[in-house]
Each structure stands twice: as structure tokens, then as C-alpha cells.
Amino acid sequence: MDLATSPRYARQRILPGFGTEGQRRLADARVVVIGAGGLGSAVLPALAAAGVGTLVVVDPDVVDETNLHRQTLHGPGDVGRAKVESAAERLAEIAPELRVVQVALVFDARSAAEIVAGADVLVDASDNAAARFAADDAATAAGIPLVWGSALRFSGQAGVVWGAHGVDYRDLFPEPTDDPDTCEVAGVLPTVCTTIGGLMATEVLKLLTGVGTPLVGSVIDVDALTGAMRRLDFARDPDRDTSGPPTRPAAPQAAPQAATPAPDADAGIEPDELAAVLRSDTPPLLLDVREPWEVEAAALPGATVIPLGELPARIAELDPGLPTVVYCHHGVRSARALDLLRQAGFADARHLRGGIDSWSRAVDPSVPRY
Amino acid sequence: MAEVELRYFAAAAEAAGRDTERVETDAATVGALATLVAERYGPAMARIIEKGSLLSDGIVVRDTGRPLGARLDVLPPFTGG
Numbered sequence: 001m002d003l004a005t006s007p008r009y010a011r012q013r014i015l016p017g018f019g020t021e022g023q024r025r026l027a028d029a030r031v032v033v034i035g036a037g038g039l040g041s042a043v044l045p046a047l048a049a050a051g052v053g054t055l056v057v058v059d060p061d062v063v064d065e066t067n068l069h070r071q072t073l074h075g076p077g078d079v080g081r082a083k084v085e086s087a088a089e090r091l092a093e094i095a096p097e098l099r100v101v102q103v104a105l106v107f108d109a110r111s112a113a114e115i116v117a118g119a120d121v122l123v124d125a126s127d128n129a130a131a132r133f134a135a136d137d138a139a140t141a142a143g144i145p146l147v148w149g150s151a152l153r154f155s156g157q158a159g160v161v162w163g164a165h166g167v168d169y170r171d172l173f174p175e176p177t178d179d180p181d182t183c184e185v186a187g188v189l190p191t192v193c194t195t196i197g198g199l200m201a202t203e204v205l206k207l208l209t210g211v212g213t214p215l216v217g218s219v220i221d222v223d224a225l226t227g228a229m230r231r232l233d234f235a236r237d238p239d240r241d242t243s244g245p246p247t248r249p250a251a252p253q254a255a256p257q258a259a260t261p262a263p264d265a266d267a268g269i270e271p272d273e274l275a276a277v278l279r280s281d282t283p284p285l286l287l288d289v290r291e292p293w294e295v296e297a298a299a300l301p302g303a304t305v306i307p308l309g310e311l312p313a314r315i316a317e318l319d320p321g322l323p324t325v326v327y328c329h330h331g332v333r334s335a336r337a338l339d340l341l342r343q344a345g346f347a348d349a350r351h352l353r354g355g356i357d358s359w360s361r362a363v364d365p366s367v368p369r370y
Numbered sequence: 371m372a373e374v375e376l377r378y379f380a381a382a383a384e385a386a387g388r389d390t391e392r393v394e395t396d397a398a399t400v401g402a403l404a405t406l407v408a409e410r411y412g413p414a415m416a417r418i419i420e421k422g423s424l425l426s427d428g429i430v431v432r433d434t435g436r437p438l439g440a441r442l443d444v445l446p447p448f449t450g451g
Contacts, residue, residue: 039451127451152450155380173447174432177421181381183450193451219448221379228389232379232443234428 003027003097009051015211017291017329021309022209023051029208030054032119034107034135036087037061038070038188039125039149042197043204044087045073048095050205055091056101058115059083070190107131112138121207123200124148127183129176136161136169145214147203149196153186156196159219160203167217171236192224210308210333267338268353269325271362277325284323284348289337290356294329297370298356308333311340320346327352327359329370371396374403374442381446382422385414400426401434403442415444422446 003009004023013023029052033040036059047055061083063074071083078086084102091100105111108130116122116138124135124146132148139146140163148169149158161168199220206212219232269277277284286303288295295305306314308328318324324346328334334351341349352359360367371394378386386407397403404424408416424431427439 035451037451125451127449129447129449132449148448150448150450152380153384155383156450157380157448171430172425172445173423174430177447181446181449186450188450196451223380223383223389230377230379230389232377232425232428234425234430237429237432240432 003051012050016293017211018209019291019309021307022211025208025210026051026205027053029120030056030118031121031123031204031208032056032058032116033123033125034058034131035125035127036071036073036083037067037125037127038151038183038190038193039197039200040087041071041073042194043123043125043149043201044091045094046198046201047204048091048098050201051095052098052204052208054099054101056103056115056119057084057087057091058103058105058107059087060104060106066184070188070193108134109137113141116142116144119144121204122146123204125197125200129173132169133176136163139163140168145207145216147200147207149200151188151192151196152181152183154189154192154224155222156192156224157219157221158196158199158203158215160207160215160217162214162216165216167234167236171217171240172219172234189224192222195222195224210328210336213330214332267335267350268331269350270353271359274325274352274359275363282323284325284350285318287318287324287326287337288356289326289328289333294370298360298368300327300356300359300367303327308337311337315340315344318346320344323348325350325352328355330355330357372438373440374438375440376403376407377441377443379443379445380448382415382418382444385418386411386444395438397438399434400424400431400436400438400442403438404434404444407444418446419444 004020004027009023012018031052033044036057063078063081063083065079073087073090082104084104088100088102103115112134122135122139122144124132135146143164145160145162147160203214206214221230286300288303288305289308291307326334326337331354338351357369360369373394375392377390383389395403404419408419423445425443427441
């Protein structure tokens with residue numbers, strides 16, 4: 001049975017841009033989640049139920065009675081058991097087909113490369129800065145995005161960093177510090193974990209399916225006392241020196257290709273540059289990889305439309321000898337399309353940075369934003 | 371005198387008793403304003419500034435001698451879960 005077409009996922013499959021292709025991407029995905037505690041208890045069941053194929057659960061701890069108010073993966077009968085074991089049992093009830101890999105280890109620089117090898121997305125749902133910075137290094141080395149979150153007292157934060165896309169966790173916090181505040185001494189409202197974990201799982205689903213714009217370079221801050229959510233945007237300091245070690249471990253050997261690889265720096269084209277080459281004597285072929293409903297909402301004149309999900313089967317309709325510029329809504333799907341084109345021998349293929357949305361903002365405001 | 375928007379997040383907002391404020395200041399650098407903020411709100415804020423992070427116009431501050439921008443964000447370490 002093809003689970004991607006199962007009624008179990010019908011209510012998410014009909015979402016714009018999701019479809020059977022989005023469901024297949026989830027089924028093919030391998031996601032590493034550090035921490036099967038409060039945040040992990042929100043992230044892991046959500047990803048399992050949504051149809052992610054493989055979850056690697058990393059946690060060295062055993063279940064403690066004081067965990068239970070927020071760590072709903074575990075019950076009173078699990079006190080004293082390894083968290084990864086009790087989590088795996090609960091996840092198997094939610095999604096029997098799910099592959100769960102239990103890793104009862106501390107996530108640090110030594111263990112990171114092997115744990116992260118082959119992952120599409122790394123999720124840090126741990127409670128400490130050491131794991132956060134080890135995760136940041138490992139994600140950067142592997143070229144994959146890191147979805148992170150934290151929850152303490154009445155507030156929490158979530159965000160995405162992706163070194164290959166120009167921003168990592170050190171662009172938010174330059175160095176780990178020993179903060180004495182932990183859930184043990186400061187407390188945590190359990191539903192802050194639920195809220196933040198929900199935001200984190202949403203980002204994972206967006207990254208894997210290509211739907212929406214991931215929170216790369218942004219932080220969502222939630223204050224449960226007022227119910228307010230705030231967004232903070234940050235960027236890399238242009239003067240930051242990222243040239244050397246000391247903190248980057250070696251890339252894992254023979255790591256399988258991530259589902260969401262970063263395009264190389266020269267693979268992107270800015271909207272104004274695209275406008276110029278379209279006006280030239282040798283305009284490139286414009287390839288739109290969005291869904292039909294999106295093309296109805298807004299499109300560039302003269303573009304060939306092949307939704308990303310159909311591209312592998314229909315790539316022969318295109319001429320690999322022609323200069324080609326591929327675009328989508330925000331530049332995530334087009335980056336993936338670009339990989340497909342390059343694998344198929346398209347020598348002169350680029351993609352529109354920021355997608356048609358950046359075109360609307362920078363070149364032609366008459367193209368509707370949606 | 372320059373006007374600067376200060377935004378406080380999580381424990382920093384608790385220490386300040388507010389999420390945001392606008393201040394008129396003679397401080398020329400990020401570090402000078404951070405010192406004023408720490409003195410105004412006491413030891414809890416001073417510890418957050420020491421252990422956490424400051425973002426000046428969206429760029430993390432590695433050198434407190436950096437000239438003050440239009441906005442300064444005060445973040446405690448984001449831990450716990």
C-alpha cells in the first residue's frame with residue numbers, strides 16, 4: 001500500500017502546495033530530534049502522525065516523575081525507563097510504519113557526525129546550550145537546516161538556522177554560556193513546551209515539503225503570560241570571520257544527499273538581474289515549478305509551468321542546452337528543481353532568489369503577492 | 371542625543387517589567403547603553419546582559435564598542451525544554 005495516498009493524510013494532502021508529492025517527501029525523510037523531553041513530546045508525535053518516515057530520537061536521560069507534567073510522551077509507568085525507549089513505544093502507537101532509531105547518548109561534538117549522517121533536518125529540542133551549539137556545528141557541517149526551540153518559566157522561543165543559507169546559531173548567540181536557569185530551578189509552564197514544540201514541528205514540515213517560507217534567520221518569541229508572540233529577525237555580521245575552525249567538526253563521510261540541499265552561491269539570480277536578461281536578445285527559458293492554483297494567482301509572462309512534483313517525469317520536455325531560470329514562490333522549491341535540472345545535465349540553469357514574491361517587491365508590483 | 375528602541379525578550383522582559391521602550395540617550399556605543407540598562411534594572415538584568423546576547427539592528431554584538439544603532443534587542447540565553 002502506498003501510504004502517501006492513504007486517507008490518513010487526506011486533510012493535509014489537499015493543502016495548497018502539499019499534495020501526494022509533499023506526503024512522499026515526508027515519508028522519505030529522516031529527521032533527527034535531540035531531546036525526548038518537554039519540547040520533544042510535542043515535536044515527535046506531530047512528525048510521526050504527519051507521516052515522516054524515519055525519526056532518530058536522541059536523549060541520554062531516564063524518565064523522572066518531575067518530567068511528567070510536560071513530557072507527555074512518557075507516563076507514570078515509565079518512570080526510571082530510558083526516555084528514548086518510552087518515546088519509541090508511544091510513537092509506534094501513533095504511526096506503526098514509522099522507523100524510530102533510539103540513540104541514548106549525549107549529543108556532542110563526538111557523537112554528532114554519526115547521528116546526523118543522512119538526516120534531512122536536525123531538530124534541537126534539548127534543554128541546554130552545549131547541545132544547541134553542538135547541533136549548530138553538526139547541521140552546518142552536514143549542510144542541513146537546524147530547527148531549534150527552548151522553553152523556560154512562562155516563555156519560549158523557536159527558530160531555524162541554516163549555515164548554507166547564510167545564518168547559523170552563532171549569529172544569534174556568539175558563544176555558549178552557562179546559564180544557571182533551568183527547568184529544574186526556574187520551572188516551566190507545560191503548555192509553553194506544547195506551543196513551542198508545535199512551532200518547531202511546523203518548521204520541519206515546511207522544510208521537508210517546501211510549503212511556505214521557513215523561519216531561517218528569525219526567532220518567534222512566545223510570552224504565555226500575555227499571550228503575545230513577537231518575531232525577531234537577525235542576519236550575519238558581514239565582518240564575522242567564519243573561515244576557520246575552532247568549532248566546526250569534519251563533515252560526516254559519505255553523508256547521503258539532504259532532501260533540501262542548499263544551492264551554490266552562484267546558482268541564484270536576483271530579480272533585477274533576471275529582468276535585465278529577459279530584456280536581452282537571448283532571454284533564458286523561464287520555468288515555473290509552482291502548483292496550478294499559484295500560477296493562477298500570479299505568474300511571469302511566457303513561463304513554462306511544470307509543478308515540482310511532476311518535474312522528474314517531465315524533465316525531457318525541456319532542452320538542457322538552453323539557459324534556464326527556474327522560479328517558485330519564495331525560492332525553496334526552485335532550489336530543489338535546480339538540483340534536478342543539474343543532475344539532468346542542464347549546464348546553464350539558475351533559480352530566482354526569493355521567488356516570484358521578490359520579483360513583485362523588486363521589479364513589478366503589478367504581479368500580485370499571495 | 372539619539373533615540374533608541376530597546377526590546378526585551380523572555381527573562382529580560384521580566385527583569386525590565388516591560389517588553390519594549392524608547393530611550394533618549396547620550397550613549398555612543400552599544401556597551402555604554404547596555405551598562406545604563408543594567409544599572410537601571412538591577413542585578414537580574416546585569417546577569418542577562420552578561421550571559422545572553424545583544425542584537426543591534428538585527429546583528430549580534432561581538433564588540434560592545436560598536437556604535438549604537440536604532441534598535442537594540444536584549445536576549446537571555448535561550449535554554450530549557
